[in-house]
Amino acid sequence: GGEMKPWNGDVHTVLSPICIQTSAGLKRKVIGSYPLCGPEEAMTALDAAVSAYNDGRGEWPTMPIAERIACMDKFTGKMIEKKDEIVKLIMWEIGKSYGDSVKEFDRTIEYINSTIDSLKDLDRNSSRFEIEQGIIGQIRRSPLGVVLCMGPFNYPLNETFTTLIPALIMGNTILFKPPKHGTLLHYPLLEAFRTCFPKGVVNTIYGRGNMIIAPLMVSGKINVLTLIGSSKVANQLKKLHPKVNRLRAILGLDAKNAAIITDKADLDLAVKECVLGSLSFNGQRCTAIKIVFVHKKVADAFLEKLGAAIGKLKLGMPWEKDVFLTPLPEPQKPVYLKECIDDAIANGAKVMNENGGLIYESLVYPAVLYPVNGKMKLYREEQFGPVIPVLPFDDIETPIEYLIQSDHGQQVSLFSNDADELASLIDPLVNQVSRVNINSQCQRGPDIFPFTGRKDSAEGTLSVPDALRAFSIRTMVAVKQTEENKK
Ligand code: G3H
Numbered sequence: 001g002g003e004m005k006p007w008n009g010d011v012h013t014v015l016s017p018i019c020i021q022t023s024a025g026l027k028r029k030v031i032g033s034y035p036l037c038g039p040e041e042a043m044t045a046l047d048a049a050v051s052a053y054n055d056g057r058g059e060w061p062t063m064p065i066a067e068r069i070a071c072m073d074k075f076t077g078k079m080i081e082k083k084d085e086i087v088k089l090i091m092w093e094i095g096k097s098y099g100d101s102v103k104e105f106d107r108t109i110e111y112i113n114s115t116i117d118s119l120k121d122l123d124r125n126s127s128r129f130e131i132e133q134g135i136i137g138q139i140r141r142s143p144l145g146v147v148l149c150m151g152p153f154n155y156p157l158n159e160t161f162t163t164l165i166p167a168l169i170m171g172n173t174i175l176f177k178p179p180k181h182g183t184l185l186h187y188p189l190l191e192a193f194r195t196c197f198p199k200g201v202v203n204t205i206y207g208r209g210n211m212i213i214a215p216l217m218v219s220g221k222i223n224v225l226t227l228i229g230s231s232k233v234a235n236q237l238k239k240l241h242p243k244v245n246r247l248r249a250i251l252g253l254d255a256k257n258a259a260i261i262t263d264k265a266d267l268d269l270a271v272k273e274c275v276l277g278s279l280s281f282n283g284q285r286c287t288a289i290k291i292v293f294v295h296k297k298v299a300d301a302f303l304e305k306l307g308a309a310i311g312k313l314k315l316g317m318p319w320e321k322d323v324f325l326t327p328l329p330e331p332q333k334p335v336y337l338k339e340c341i342d343d344a345i346a347n348g349a350k351v352m353n354e355n356g357g358l359i360y361e362s363l364v365y366p367a368v369l370y371p372v373n374g375k376m377k378l379y380r381e382e383q384f385g386p387v388i389p390v391l392p393f394d395d396i397e398t399p400i401e402y403l404i405q406s407d408h409g410q411q412v413s414l415f416s417n418d419a420d421e422l423a424s425l426i427d428p429l430v431n432q433v434s435r436v437n438i439n440s441q442c443q444r445g446p447d448i449f450p451f452t453g454r455k456d457s458a459e460g461t462l463s464v465p466d467a468l469r470a471f472s473i474r475t476m477v478a479v480k481q482t483e484e485n486k487k
Pocket of ligand 1: 154155159284285286287442443444445
């Protein structure tokens with residue numbers, strides 16, 4: 001509500017994935033703390049957002065778009081002033097390499113600027129009048145109300161802002177809970193939110209999701225739920241809303257993207273793209289390649305090249321030059337990945353690369369498991385870490401059937417150098433997922449492209465222009481044409 005509330009209650013101690021030597025051995029470094037708010041504070045923040053929206057009569061939802069854009073420009077300017085601080089916090093809080101943390105920041109600024117450009121286009125179109133069958137219509141985009149916004153730990157700034165910024169600039173008011181791993185990096189922006197937008201328009205709350213989010217949903221006062229996270233959590237939250245038919249959900253959820261490498265693929269290219277696709281930010285991307293299907297005829301050659309390529313990757317601390325693999329922020333993740341690897345081995349797979357699966361506190365060396373089959377956890381579970389399950393196939397129907405049976409439907413990477421083969425596979429694949437990447441890794445960008453998924457992978461579409469539509473409703477003013485207004 002535009003006030004910085006002092007906090008005397010419990011706090012969550014933030015541990016970095018980066019470990020330091022202590023008298024008790026190697027331990028995750030303490031880098032700060034944040035308040036563990038409860039339902040009462042959450043409801044105070046909600047009330048502030050509701051009253052700033054004021055059923056669409058508030059200062060922000062009624063502000064002319066040019067003025068909203070001016071507020072956003074001011075905010076972006078203040079954000080750029082904090083770049084160094086935010087980038088370092090991204091690095092320390094989630095272990096992202098310094099270079100990738102800088103990229104995340106820059107991509108976010110670019111995203112805000114493109115959103116503003118896109119809004120200007122939308123606004124120009126909205127100020128046009130159309131005449132049809134004696135009716136003059138002015139079509140507009142109007143806000144939806146209070147948006148509850150939650151982002152993921154892997155892109156705690158960028159992905160959070162790919163929903164928060166379009167929701168905000170469309171005239172909605174915001175309740176924002178930063179991700180558990182990725183909270184401190186939002187501190188430097190609190191003052192900018194407070195001073196660049198009217199009181200109560202952006203409200204940040206800290207705490208455990210299960211304590212503070214449930215009462216917000218139960219209140220029925222949330223108009224839009226936007227979450228980039230798990231489909232399980234999204235479904236639980238939606239169910240809490242007393243009038244779920246009035247709730248709009250814009251969700252980026254689980255994915256198990258597959259790479260398919262045919263016997264006509266350029267294997268060097270396939271390996272290069274699979275390494276980037278599976279292991280960038282340690283495989284902690286919803287868009288990561290999380291299972292690889294390789295044609296039996298080329299499987300041995302592919303695995304050999306893949307192992308060699310992984311062997312060249314540098315594992316280390318995020319600030320080290322050329323580092324590619326870095327510490328994992330989720331304390332339980334190394335344990336879970338080990339379980340997946342052990343389960344695959346118990347069911348007949350082997351670790352195919354040197355040092356694969358070695359764990360040193362929060363550092364996990366990538367493991368390639370082969371041959372993976374339907375009995376293993378890695379076959380269906382979204383590992384979200386540096387483990388690459390590989391399956392052999394001799395009939396292209398095998399990977400297609402896998403996608404058909406999957407609960408997910410985000411992306412596929414298809415590798416082949418045969419144009420006829422590619423042409424014959426695009427339709428069967430694009431009917432299962434929302435993006436087919438030819439001879440390249442799965443990825444979200446460029447941010448102007450639609451980012452969505454089928455089945456449990458998404459609800460709504462988040463590209464720069466699509467997000468503006470997602471957080472607004474098309475409304476119109478219709479005027480019956482008369483002799484008088486014709487003049
Ligand atoms: O975690 C999901 C992100 O949207 C991935 O984005 O493909 O640009 O890394 P990216």
